[in-house]
Amino acid sequence: MRFLHTADWHIGRKLYGYELIREQEDAFAQISRIAVQEKVDAVVVAGDLYDRALPSEDAVKQLNKMIVELNLKLKKPILAISGNHDSAVRLNTGHEWFKETQYFLNTTVEEAMTPIEFPDTQFFLLPYFQLFQARNFFEDESLNDLTTVIEKIICQMKKRFNSEKKHVLVAHFFAAGSTKTESETKIEVGGLNAVPVDILDDFDYVALGHLHDVNALHNPKVKYSGSPVKFSVSEAKTTKGVWIVDTEPFQIEFVPLKPLNDIILLEDNYENLISPRIYTGMKESDFVAITLKDNAVIPNVMNNLREFYPKIISLTRKNQVLEIPKDEADVFELDPMKLLGSFFEDMTGEKMTKLQEKWATDSLEYVNGGEMK
Amino acid sequence: MRFLHTADWHIGRKLYGYELIREQEDAFAQISRIAVQEKVDAVVVAGDLYDRALPSEDAVKQLNKMIVELNLKLKKPILAISGNHDSAVRLNTGHEWFKETQYFLNTTVEEAMTPIEFPDTQFFLLPYFQLFQARNFFEDESLNDLTTVIEKIICQMKKRFNSEKKHVLVAHFFAAGSTKTESETKIEVGGLNAVPVDILDDFDYVALGHLHDVNALHNPKVKYSGSPVKFSVSEAKTTKGVWIVDTEPFQIEFVPLKPLNDIILLEDNYENLISPRIYTGMKESDFVAITLKDNAVIPNVMNNLREFYPKIISLTRKNQVLEIPKDEADVFELDPMKLLGSFFEDMTGEKMTKLQEKWATDSLEYVNGGEMK
Incomplete structure (x- = not known):
């Protein structure tokens, strides 16, 4: 049979x-x-x-x-x-x-x-x-x-x-x-x-x-x-x-089976993604999973991308890797400001400015029981 | 057909x-x-x-x-x-x-x-x-x-x-x-x-x-x-x-249809309810709805009654009628102590003692912003 x-x-x-x-x-x-x-x-x-x-x-x-x-x-x-x-x-x-x-x-x-x-x-x-x-x-x-x-x-x-x-x-x-x-x-x-x-x-x-x-x-x-x-x-x-x-x-x-609406993986820079070269070839009803190759902060990125890709189901960054010391215990021994600095650099690709460092230090003191300056 | x-x-x-x-x-x-x-x-x-x-x-x-x-x-x-x-x-x-x-x-x-x-x-x-x-x-x-x-x-x-x-x-x-x-x-x-x-x-x-x-x-x-x-x-x-x-x-x-377990209405005084004369005639698996004719406060009444009537589904008091002024707005104009006194009397059949009245007055002052004496 x-x-x-x-x-x-x-x-x-x-x-x-x-x-x-x-x-x-x-x-x-x-x-x-x-x-x-x-x-x-x-x-x-x-x-x-x-x-x-x-x-x-x-x-x-x-x-x-x-x-x-x-x-x-x-x-x-x-x-x-x-x-x-x-x-x-x-x-x-x-x-x-x-x-x-x-x-x-x-x-x-x-x-x-x-x-x-x-x-x-x-x-x-x-x-x-x-x-x-x-x-x-x-x-x-x-x-x-x-x-x-x-x-x-x-x-x-x-x-x-x-x-x-x-x-x-x-x-x-x-x-x-x-x-x-x-x-x-x-x-x-x-x-x-x-x-x-x-x-x-x-x-x-x-x-x-x-x-x-x-x-x-x-x-x-x-x-x-x-x-x-x-x-x-x-x-x-x-x-x-x-x-x-x-x-x-x-x-x-x-x-x-042919998917009615497929899941499309897109990995590119923001500038390319919002250029007609890419989005005009897309089917609007498809689901889109985007991996951004940019390192820079892009304000309101999800809403902006949705104008071109209405059904975004995930948005990640390719370089979103925070280097964590192998032994997790080490994290707690690191200086909090060094940890923050390294995180900031991973996220933005840039070092914190002196002013940003000051804000962070003040905030840290405050939550540790000090007074806000 | x-x-x-x-x-x-x-x-x-x-x-x-x-x-x-x-x-x-x-x-x-x-x-x-x-x-x-x-x-x-x-x-x-x-x-x-x-x-x-x-x-x-x-x-x-x-x-x-x-x-x-x-x-x-x-x-x-x-x-x-x-x-x-x-x-x-x-x-x-x-x-x-x-x-x-x-x-x-x-x-x-x-x-x-x-x-x-x-x-x-x-x-x-x-x-x-x-x-x-x-x-x-x-x-x-x-x-x-x-x-x-x-x-x-x-x-x-x-x-x-x-x-x-x-x-x-x-x-x-x-x-x-x-x-x-x-x-x-x-x-x-x-x-x-x-x-x-x-x-x-x-x-x-x-x-x-x-x-x-x-x-x-x-x-x-x-x-x-x-x-x-x-x-x-x-x-x-x-x-x-x-x-x-x-x-x-x-x-x-x-x-x-004959109920497997019926709902039995009992209306009596507490003393009668806990006397064998009544409860021994009951089927333990029946559901019992009790109306107490007593006015007095009976401590732990539900638990006590459950020893004789395991499946009590309701317990009310025959005389549990709080006289509320017809126009609800009046309630808010009544003196709170008079309202409490009347409620207490309805519930217990007795007037508050001087000591009880003092406790109530003190508590009322406290919740109204005064200090507890």
């Missing part, structure tokens, strides 16, 4: 304050078109359908519309799991009815043990779970390590393997060897220890969600699809897309 | 801080049993399934379980609408699938115009709505009055009337002539102007939700079912239950 593998839709997510509804709807429309064009037999969504456990009403409306479109209008079976950003309980609402139209949505470890049967393939849908849930399921309080738990789960799944079929695992965790991008929050990746990829060997394909970059893991049959939309500046140069997977004979292909 | 009419489940609601999960589950179990025993063809739930727009995960789990039980296990068609406490958008999730098993859930004015057809009866499910939603639906910005809107809606519904069938309206609003109990918040009743009952005459039965007391409205064919559980002290003496409605020949019967 042939299926489409996507994940990490994060409906409701914002990009540095900007709504991503239109970008997500456009990416979804592309995914739907690909599903139809590629004549896939099912669509896999490997977790994090929503961006948060309590999605807004708009996000609920948006996701509901997508699922209705894909499953009821286009008649595509859906194989989905809850991710760490979803509330399993909330997402679960109605799942007893969804099966009737082959929308399979698993939110508990228990459900993962029963494969979803297609003529030549068995799907095991393992949602994101917390260790205490695995402990409850196995009735084993000693379970304290994600890898051990996943091994136990796979062991149970294998008892249900039909040797005449192919076996696909859909899951949402941090697999070893992967790197991470900014848009997964650290605590989540930290909360889930890395799972070594080799314990997943019994499956013909593993459709993962959790990391947002398709290149986070390089393994011929264990894949992150990545998110369909860029969610952080660190993803600016990555290509978004979906996997089209054939189980027999095994073959996979990455089909890219 | 025969159907059961209930409403205002308010899953997730608390009673003065006490969870009502067990009470609500028990009431639901009774409703299910009645539905089976009475062999009803459908169950009507006239809004406020949840207590709040953002129900807790526990509440979501609880309601989902009830609906699955009633619709999928007992195979009863459900006719439900969203009430003012529900988030129409959230409750709506999955409704496209629910129809397949005759779980009809309307959350928009538009949906209300299409009747749900049973062999001999048409049901029009009109959810709670806000005026702007009706304005959008009718594309008429001048609509500013609920009664006019309901008349327009009924006018549209009547175009769909099949004269060979009976017609039932399911709705969630404040119908005129009704009284209200404490457990509907005032703003909701106030936000919805009363709808005169006579404009509902075209229906053979109107199954209403919103007011929690079955006796809130006395009309032979326009009925509130009331909530299945008591939600406030003011409902202590009401009987909870459901309506069993036959459409042909028309006949209705109120079937009471």
Whole structure:
């Protein structure tokens, strides 16, 4: 059979304050078109359908519309799991009815043990779970390590393997060897220890969600699809897309998605950035992350740049590196005025004037208990 | 046909801080049993399934379980609408699938115009709505009055009337002539102007939700079912239950529900309340609302009473009436010491002693800028 593998839709997510509804709807429309064009037999969504456990009403409306479109209008079976950003309980609402139209949505470890049967393939849908849930399921309080738990789960799944079929695992965790991008929050990746990829060997394909970059893991049959939309500046140069997977004979292909509005990295001097040579070539609706090469202070720089780049999502300075002594304790031993002088120089590229030094010294004396002169 | 009419489940609601999960589950179990025993063809739930727009995960789990039980296990068609406490958008999730098993859930004015057809009866499910939603639906910005809107809606519904069938309206609003109990918040009743009952005459039965007391409205064919559980002290003496409605020949019967834990009103002196004669006859799990007839100050009264009545939900004093001059402005003209003296007397039944008066006068002088003596 042939299926489409996507994940990490994060409906409701914002990009540095900007709504991503239109970008997500456009990416979804592309995914739907690909599903139809590629004549896939099912669509896999490997977790994090929503961006948060309590999605807004708009996000609920948006996701509901997508699922209705894909499953009821286009008649595509859906194989989905809850991710760490979803509330399993909330997402679960109605799942007893969804099966009737082959929308399979698993939110508990228990459900993962029963494969979803297609003529030549068995799907095991393992949602994101917390260790205490695995402990409850196995009735084993000693379970304290994600890898051990996943091994136990796979062991149970294998008892249900039909040797005449192919076996696909859909899951949402941090697999070893992967790197991470900014848009997964650290605590989540930290909360889930890395799972070594080799314990997943019994499956013909593993459709993962959790990391947002398709290149986070390089393994011929264990894949992150990545998110369909860029969610952080660190993803600016990555290509978004979906996997089209054939189980027999095994073959996979990455089909890219074209961003409705892209994230553009600009690194230049202020003077160049406000010259038509650069900004006229830009699409106004794109998100722009600017790195200024200037050292000088530029008053009101953000507002000025916004006139030319309306959707600036970050503004940093290339040379914004404060040399800090290696041993942090040293900082406290440095003379405060020397520290300030060095900071000022790093920021502006110039030394403080005598008058500036006097202001600083007076202020310092004042906060240290002296009188303002 | 025969159907059961209930409403205002308010899953997730608390009673003065006490969870009502067990009470609500028990009431639901009774409703299910009645539905089976009475062999009803459908169950009507006239809004406020949840207590709040953002129900807790526990509440979501609880309601989902009830609906699955009633619709999928007992195979009863459900006719439900969203009430003012529900988030129409959230409750709506999955409704496209629910129809397949005759779980009809309307959350928009538009949906209300299409009747749900049973062999001999048409049901029009009109959810709670806000005026702007009706304005959008009718594309008429001048609509500013609920009664006019309901008349327009009924006018549209009547175009769909099949004269060979009976017609039932399911709705969630404040119908005129009704009284209200404490457990509907005032703003909701106030936000919805009363709808005169006579404009509902075209229906053979109107199954209403919103007011929690079955006796809130006395009309032979326009009925509130009331909530299945008591939600406030003011409902202590009401009987909870459901309506069993036959459409042909028309006949209705109120079937009471037995509270798992009731609200008991106790009005007595402290001495009597802590004597075995009273408390030994009580069920420990009942909720108790106490009115103390004593005038004297009783130190630590709540904690002491809790030893005998563990679930006190209110404690008031019968004689706790502070005589306030009719015109509020007068209060500010009264001498503060006279006001305090009168308050003290109302609270304790005694006059202040000279020493108490001195403490009060000193304190007053101090807060008015004088020195503490």
